[in-house]
Amino acid sequence: xxxxxxxxxxxxxxxxxxxxxxxxxxxxxxxxxxxxxxxxxxxxxxxxxxxxxxxxxxxxxxxxxxxxxxxxxxxxxxxxxxxxxxxxxxxxxxxxxxxxxxxxxxxxxxxxxxxxxxxxxxxxxxxxxxxxxxxxxxxxxxxxxxxxxxxxxxxxxxxxxxxxxxxxxxxxxxxxxxxxxxxxxxxxxxxxxxxxxxxxxxxxxxxxxxxxxxxxxxxxxxxxxxxxxxxxxxxxxxxxxxxxxxxxxxxxxxxxxxxxxxxxxxxxxxxxxxxxxxxxxxxxxxxxxxxxxxxxxxxxxxxxxxxxxxxxxxxxxxxxxxxxxxxxxxxxxxxxxxxxxxxxxxxxxxxxxxxxxxxxxxxxxxxx
Ligand code: 5AD
Ligand code: SF4
Numbered sequence: 001x002x003x004x005x006x007x008x009x010x011x012x013x014x015x016x017x018x019x020x021x022x023x024x025x026x027x028x029x030x031x032x033x034x035x036x037x038x039x040x041x042x043x044x045x046x047x048x049x050x051x052x053x054x055x056x057x058x059x060x061x062x063x064x065x066x067x068x069x070x071x072x073x074x075x076x077x078x079x080x081x082x083x084x085x086x087x088x089x090x091x092x093x094x095x096x097x098x099x100x101x102x103x104x105x106x107x108x109x110x111x112x113x114x115x116x117x118x119x120x121x122x123x124x125x126x127x128x129x130x131x132x133x134x135x136x137x138x139x140x141x142x143x144x145x146x147x148x149x150x151x152x153x154x155x156x157x158x159x160x161x162x163x164x165x166x167x168x169x170x171x172x173x174x175x176x177x178x179x180x181x182x183x184x185x186x187x188x189x190x191x192x193x194x195x196x197x198x199x200x201x202x203x204x205x206x207x208x209x210x211x212x213x214x215x216x217x218x219x220x221x222x223x224x225x226x227x228x229x230x231x232x233x234x235x236x237x238x239x240x241x242x243x244x245x246x247x248x249x250x251x252x253x254x255x256x257x258x259x260x261x262x263x264x265x266x267x268x269x270x271x272x273x274x275x276x277x278x279x280x281x282x283x284x285x286x287x288x289x290x291x292x293x294x295x296x297x298x299x300x301x302x303x304x305x306x307x308x309x310x311x312x313x314x315x316x317x318x319x320x321x322x323x324x325x326x327x328x329x330x331x332x333x334x335x336x337x338x339x340x341x342x343x344x345x346x347x348x349x350x351x352x353x354x355x356x357x358x359x360x361x362x363x364x365x366x367x368x
Contacts, residue, residue: 006040016048019269020055024229030222033266034259042262049265049297056273057299059343062350063331064113064145064277065106068306068314069094073119075149077172078182079213081244081315082119088246090313093123094306096132103136106305109331112349113143115168115302120149129155130162137163143349145206150190153197160201165351167198170208170237174227175220178213195231204355206235206275211263212255213241221263229270234352235300236267236274239281242317257282257289261296268297273353275300284319291337300350301338303331 019025025033036042070093073082081089094102103114114136118124124132133144145166146159156167171191173179179188198205209224228236240255260282268276277300283290306314312321338345 006043009041012036012041012044016044016269020048020052025266025270027219027222027226030225030266030270031218033269034218034221034262036262042258045262045265046296049268050295052272053268053276053297053299057275057353060299060346060348060350061294061338061343062113062275062300062346063111064115064300064302064350065103065109065111065305066115066117066302067094067099067102067106068117068304068311069099070118070121070124071310071314072121072123073149074122075120075186076184078184078248079210079241079244081246081317081320083247086246089315092310092313093121094310096128096135099132100135100139102305102307103140103142106303107140107142110345111142111303111305112346113145113166114140115145115147117147117168118149124148126155126158130158133159133162133164143351150186150194153201156194156197156201156203160203164203165349166204166206166235168206168208168235168237169195169198170206170210171195171224171227171231172209173213173216173220174209174223175216178215178220181215182213192227192231195233199232204234204351205231206237207231207233208235208237208239210239210241210255210281211260212253214249214252221259225263225266225270228267228274233271234274234355236271236276237279238263238267238276239279240285242281242284242319244315244317254285257286261289261292264293264298265296275350275352277302280304280320281317284317294338294341294343301334303334 015029033045071082072091073084076083076085106114136144143165145168146164147168176188195205195207207228238260240257240260242254243250243252276298278290278293278298282293315321
């Protein structure tokens with residue numbers, strides 16, 4: 001990126017350099033950054049975000065291997081191929097032993113974190129999930145990240161006591177009307193309460209949102225960025241909306257990859273040291289964009305370790321299953337790409353540098 005001939009406007013440079021320091025971007029400034037169209041100005045935003053990334057989280061890129069262990073979901077999000085009303089999908093659950101084996105294999109491939117992801121599947125009771133987490137913690141040295149959707153406080157607490165380190169729960173959209181229309185029977189307030197519980201329990205907590213949802217404005221996106229800041233999210237996943245034909249939103253256009261990249265950059269400016277992946281969805285729309293995300297603030301890559309026989313049916317959006325098989329095979333290609341950028345693969349667990357555990361879960365453990 002960067003052709004060396006750009007001279008971006010002084011006002012923008014000033015705003016970006018203040019934001020690199022102690023200035024917290026205002027909503028108006030965030031809207032202006034997301035609305036940039038001039039390629040030199042957009043480039044200046046990426047350069048600033050890349051500088052903030054280097055200063056606060058360094059050059060390392062961390063690998064988090066994902067296992068999508070169940071495609072069953074009790075919810076009916078209008079955008080998602082796993083929604084319960086999509087009867088055209090083969091559903092699967094990966095047997096517990098196989099999940100643990102996959103975790104072991106990703107450790108051998110250099111991952112330091114396993115992400116256990118599923119739809120909201122009540123088959124995985126508190127006890128069953130705790131047993132899987134304990135086995136992985138006992139048999140590997142991986143950090144365990146969960147991405148299981150909304151659960152009770154007691155579930156989250158039990159998972160934490162079994163050794164889970166981190167939890168991903170995207171807020172999806174900070175616009176209340178948009179959230180209500182896209183997630184039937186659920187509310188943004190419930191989602192935020194879950195995120196607060198997770199923080200209270202000492203999880204490193206990830207949120208995130210989609211870009212390009214039908215009806216979403218740049219102002220809505222600015223509110224997403226501000227909610228990320230208010231939540232103090234330790235990890236932030238940002239991907240384009242991709243229409244899935246077997247959902248009510250099948251006819252809507254996909255999100256704009258350039259807007260996703262600008263959003264990644266702005267979120268880097270705002271959070272400074274959060275962990276930000278270059279998301280799979282970005283790669284589905286455009287492989288180059290996923291790589292470009294590493295020049296615009298991203299520092300995490302999440303290879304999919306779900307075996308292909310299952311992954312083909314984890315069709316949140318079209319193309320996901322294909323990328324999954326590709327992602328595992330192309331881990332080496334990504335390593336080469338990272339080293340061509342002078343970015344080593346991180347050897348540690350890659351937690352958020354500024355993360356401070358509140359520790360309430362342990363206090364509760366000794367009391368109760
Ligand atoms: N396009 C892109 N991302 C999607 N997600 C769900 N459906 C889609 C879609 N059609 C995202 C949501 C969810 C994550 C697992 O995948 O943000 O939290
Ligand atoms: Fe289920 Fe998550 Fe898909 Fe919603 S986005 S239908 S909760 S898997």
